Amino acid sequence: MRFIESIGTVPGIGAWLNRLSVRRIARKAAGGDVAAVRELAEVFCSSPDPKAASLAENGLMHLVSSEQRDCFLHECLLWDTKSLVSLAARLSWRPEKPGLRAVWDFCTNDTRAGSPYSEHDIAALGDGYEQSDEAVRAQVQRVARRRGECSVLARALAGTQVNRNAARWSYTEWEIIVKGISMEARWDDLWILATLAPLPLAARAVRALVAAGWSPEGDVRLIWEYVRRNLPDEARNTLPREGNRRRIGRPASQVSRMCFSRDGSLFATGCCDGTISVWRTGTGELVSELSLGRNAIRFLAFSLDTTVIVSAGDDGIIQCNHVASRSLLWSGEKRGEITALSLDERGETILAGDTKGALTTLDIRTGRVLSFLSLHASPVTCISPAEERPAVFLGHADGMVTVHREGAGDTPCILPGNNSPVRHISCDGSRNECLVVYDAGYPALMDLTSGKKIRA
DSSP: OHHHHHHTTSTTHHHHHHHHHHHHHHHHHHTTOSHHHHHHHHHHHHOSOHHHHHHHHHHHTTOOSHHHHHHHHHHHHHHOOHHHHHHHHHTTOOOSSHHHHHHHHHHHOGGGTTSOOOHHHHHHHHHHHHHSOHHHHHHHHHHHHHHTOHHHHHHHHHOSSTTTTGGGOOHHHHHHHHHHHHHTTOHHHHHHHHTTSOHHHHHHHHHHHHHHTOOOOTTHHHHHHHHHHTOOSSOOOOOOOGGGOOOOOOOSSOEEEEEEOTTSSEEEEEETTSEEEEEETTTOOEEEEEEOOSSOEEEEEEOTTSSEEEEEETTOOEEEEETTTOOEEEEOOOOSOEEEEEEOTTSOEEEEEETTSEEEEEETTTOOEEEEEEOSSSOEEEEEEOSSSSEEEEEETTSOEEEEETTSTTOOEEEOOOSSOEEEEEEETTTTEEEEEESSSOOEEEETTTOOEEEO
């Protein structure tokens, strides 16, 4: 293995070995291997070598089974790249089932954005969404937000009886539905759903109703007036009152990590023996327990819709499990020495920092590497995504802070430090400042424009 790694550094040899590997994968695909289709799609979409990408394209054009073609179309949706979708169009490949075909058209037909959808189209999209796995559902949601078509997806999810499937919706689906129904000014339906939505989204729905000047008729008006007068400025999922609190159980061993879901409805404990327990915040009910069978849990985080949980242990391996079924969605191979982990502000991307100061981003649903950036050559000690701006703040062991902004290329902004490891970074986007907390010494308030310390 060390010999292969060494010859891979010789100019031309590494590319030759890579192409040899792609040819091997293409032969497996020609033999009917479904997993090889995923590997070819990854090479086609992410390889910097045009010849390797061409070999992968040729392999994808000669798939032999319908199962392989279905896998290829699935990869097209997840990668969301025009080149892969164009390849499917050239081959005239589309899903055979009407519902899945509707999902395909919704995600890949950019020219239709803003065009009216018939009731038949809406029903087919809803059926296809139900038949899709969680990764495709997340992609459908991203497309709806990106194109401003939350109203279309909201109608597909809600159907004719808006509250029929409310108990099954995830938090992100609730976000789509509340936004989509508000866009269409369907105020009566929004009031019905406001009584069933998660508390933060219920408050958002009521604020939209108030802004529209809507009010119900009949006896319900009294309830409406009470809710409107007592609407808080900010709503979160609350804890039980002091008198109602009780012990909810005993963790499997010493707790090494704990995290809450973003809506506050769930929290998880990770233990030194590799056990993860997920609890319902309001009732203390044990929702799920995972026995990962490895070293102490060092990182825990829920996806935004609370359906999956991401973890990492002392071994540096990141993995993702479904909360309800406890099934393993993916497990990534060890990527160097991981020293810091976080999720982005949308809860859809994993941010991983290592001992060499590099930042790797991975898709939370599939574990695919989305990008790899070599930043400041000092171990990453903490990662803090900014909520108000598309940027990521990385603290380093030498006290420096790297600010990587989307769209700024590979050149980051480096803020000076005090030679003590950074433990926490908090950004105030409205004032263009960030507060840096060190392992030793006073915290420092930094100006992001000048890169200088304002005060310590």
